[in-house]
Amino acid sequence: MPLPEAAALARRTPVDRLGGDDSGLRRSLGLWQLTMISVGATLGTGIFVVLGEAVPKAGPAVVVSFVLAGFTALFSALSYAELAGAIPVAGSSYTYACATLGELVAWVCGWCLILEYGVSVAAVAVGWGQYVNEFLDGTLGVTLPAALSAPPGDGGVVNVAALAVVLLALAFLLGGARESARANTVMVCVKIAALLLFCGIGVTGFRSANFADFAPYGVSGISAAAGTLFFSYIGFDAASTAGEEARDARRDLPRAIILSLGLVTALYVLVAVVAVGARPWRGFAGSQASLAGITRDLTGQDVWPVLLSLGAVVAIASVVLTVLYGQTRILFAMSRDGLVPRVFSRVHAASGTPRACTLLVAAFCGLLAAVVPLGQLADATSIGTLFAFGLVNVAVVVLRRIRPGMRRTFRVPLSPLLPAVGLGLCLWLMTNLSPVTWLVFDCWMILGLVVYFGYGVRHSRLATATPPEKK
Template identity: 50%
Template sequence: MSISTKLSTPSLFERMLRTKPIDAMPTHGEEATGGLHRTIGLFQLTMFGVGATIGSGIFVILGDAVPKAGPGVILSFIIAGITAALTALCYAELASSIPSTGSSYSYTYATMGEMVAYLVGWCLLLEYGISTSAIAVGWGQYLNELSFDLLGMRMPAAIANPPGVNGGIFNLPAVVLVFMCCVLLLRGTKESARVNAIMVVVKIAVLIMFILIGLTAFHSSNLHPFMPMGMSGVGAAASSIFFSYIGLDTIATASDEVKNPKRTLPLAILFSLAIVTAVYVLVAIVGVGSQPYTEFNGNEAGLVQILRRITGATWPGVILAMGAVISIFSITLVTLYGQTRILYAMARDGMLPKIFAKVDAHTKTPRKNTVIVGTLVAIAAALLPLDVLADLTSMGTLVAFAIVSTGVIILRRTRPDLPRGFKVPFYPLFPILSVLFCIYLIADLPTHTFTLFAVWLSFALIFYFSYSMRNSKLENV
């Protein structure tokens, strides 16, 4: 009997590669299990994607990316947009066939096995947690511009600026922002989605205003030289700004709370990508065309400064600063939401402690999960500089995106019979190109980012072998 038991016990390698059956995914059915309710429609979900994306690349990172690439930052946004588009198609196919909360983590669990999925989950935790901190960091700068225009006063640099930037020590506005977003998320997903949709419409209107005013000062001479730092500068800028496309991934994290997810998820991904890419490229063109690239300063709220110089008045800057404050609020809200849902999905599978999967009986939200995430994100936003945060976010995002694209190829071979509401066109060319573009952008990230990422994954592996493998729901199946 003992010999038979020993022979039937899976090896360590088999345990690491075990996959979760797609038919066992908890979202197959009218309502998701675990207490989450389906309250999000196509418009709200599309606004979730747009809300998690537009703003971080324009309101926060543009001032840092332009000095790297010059006017060639336009090309940087296009390269990042192409990479995001190729990956979005892959996300759309997997979302239509595996509509499960957890996004890349859940897709990988069904295609490549438990350990790879677990590491992808940690990439997503890095992606969402760090990106939320990176986005919140820029809030204080625009809040300062707004308070100066309206009240004639500014917050002290020590508490308003990112650490290490213009005397910044502790970024207090970022902490306040994360706290407010946590409070809203604790009230419920439906309420959060409504508020986010309103904020997204407002910020798109504000950016359209910037484009229209900026065009009046557009000079083609500002686009020369187009690539002063060469293609390497364009690639470096594209790698840094890619974190602004994580809204596409956020859509997939909402699967358990989406009405008709097999149809709604792929449509929301494609719609949000089209809106985001168009706005990003237009704002980048107008931004670098209206003033010399050498005048961009990553330590300032650059778009506000551009409008002030063009109009000679303060009111356009006030409106844009208001839009930026609202915009960064909505991005922080949605990325914080995505982080909690990734943790929820992993805890539900036994990969993380059960506290992250507990859902409040009244609000139907993971309350303790949200409080823990909000606390850690606020600490990171208060104490870490923006450039480190942005590069780490890009690394986590690009790795997760590359694995999702690979998962499409694997699932086409292993489950050709699986119903798919959407299929990637020009298969397998587009998934392969998606992987190659992701690798190209990863290669241009700074060396210290690879070091920090390796340390992060080392901690992940230690936790996997000491806790997650033994507590996995598949351990005794």
């Protein structure tokens, strides 16, 4: 098969042709629901799951790692806010790249988003099983056997608990976007209450001596932990995937993105300070349900850890729900452009959702959750996220140049300086991820290029007609 010309790979989708009200998706989400989608997709993973893996890398300076990861996310969040207000359609950064950087780069971005969203669903689901065991142990005195609550390589055979939460999220999503958003809002309120409960208990055992050896591994440890913890910020862009289901997308999407990131960062830092103050940092090694363990150590009772574990079960289920939602909308956009099979963009008439896409994505994520260990999943998600966020920072600058007069409800201040800083921070954090993570990423990119040149480039909607873009 002959390779396409370079001009074909660089073809852009005119902004006026992106999305459209004839997509079949229903506009039913307001500012509050959009904000809760982003908070639901973000809040919980870093604190409830990945904290136990990040603290041994940075020591007490994990607090700085959270700030650094959040600061990196802020620059990208500003870029997302501008693009979401200017191009309010489904697809998130994949769609933004289509309009600015060309089809090949957009495909690479979308392929990274598949890694980011799909694998993060599986990673969070793995951590969910840990808190289910905490809850069952505290209430019934039983736990799931290791063979059914851990993947191969972590002492198990198949992680049934992780698979179960993916199927639970699937059931909500098949009901429709509005119904899923309502369920998510309830879950978000529960998770915030659980974190505040932990802070109230944890502060009673706070010891400043735990911060004495603040950065035992120096800057390299802080940056390594920040690279891992960036996994816990991936959800702030989830609202941007709902561009065609928001009632007033241009106004509400930028607000939802900034509001959600600010709320999540504040809670992450607060809980990290209390957690490290309540337990020496070396005691976090090997713990994926560390907050519940700290609460039990401080109170000597089971009731409070049980309540916290219940909050974590609900919190992580919310993350699975909203991130799975985002994944389906990204594939919906890619399918509508012809880059992946049309089955992913078929909308069910009764529910107004891409039902076939939702079923296929849930099956893929459930399989990953059942058989792949958490740590490998979290780092693989981080590198895909950082790559996609870097492209969004570039896309803001490019769109300012090619469409300077188009309507924008939010503008990144000091552009192109702040987008350039955001890009640089994303690249820096990527360099601190492990060689194994880079190997996985490289293999994923090679596979993506094979799929694109084997299928996408020949079925692209732009291959048939590319009218001149308005200036």
